[in-house]
Amino acid sequence: MPKKLPKSRNTWVSLVRDFVKEWPEVLDGLHFTHMPVMYLKYVDILLKNNLTIHYDVTKEIKLKSQTKIANFLKFTIEQNYFKIKSVDLKFDVALLKRDIESKTSKILSKSFH
Numbered sequence: 001m002p003k004k005l006p007k008s009r010n011t012w013v014s015l016v017r018d019f020v021k022e023w024p025e026v027l028d029g030l031h032f033t034h035m036p037v038m039y040l041k042y043v044d045i046l047l048k049n050n051l052t053i054h055y056d057v058t059k060e061i062k063l064k065s066q067t068k069i070a071n072f073l074k075f076t077i078e079q080n081y082f083k084i085k086s087v088d089l090k091f092d093v094a095l096l097k098r099d100i101e102s103k104t105s106k107i108l109s110k111s112f113h
Contacts, residue, residue, distance in 0.1 A: 037066040039096045043073055044088040047080065058092075 038061055045053040053076065060069055077087065 037061070037069045037073075039092055041090040041092050043090075045077065045080065046085045046088070047083045048085045049083070050085075053080075 037057060040057040042057055043055045045055075047053070055073060055076075057069060077084065
């Protein structure tokens, strides 16, 4: 009997432990269902035959829309699902932190003035 793909979840990107370790005070206890592709630096898909598909998001974001990149990555992962050993996501934590702090400051300044 062939393996079945796991049931689709609402999440495309699930945070890895290292990401939470880099910024625990903000991410601890939060549940993400979506994260913009712009916060990824790269995605490495390690196949069972030890080949790696490296996708440089930082480079591609200059040429393509976030939607096209997300669709490509989703398609690639789904098409190679049975061949994949692991998926490594490298996040741009500094950009994510800066954006969240900026948006939080704007909200707080409007709330308390």
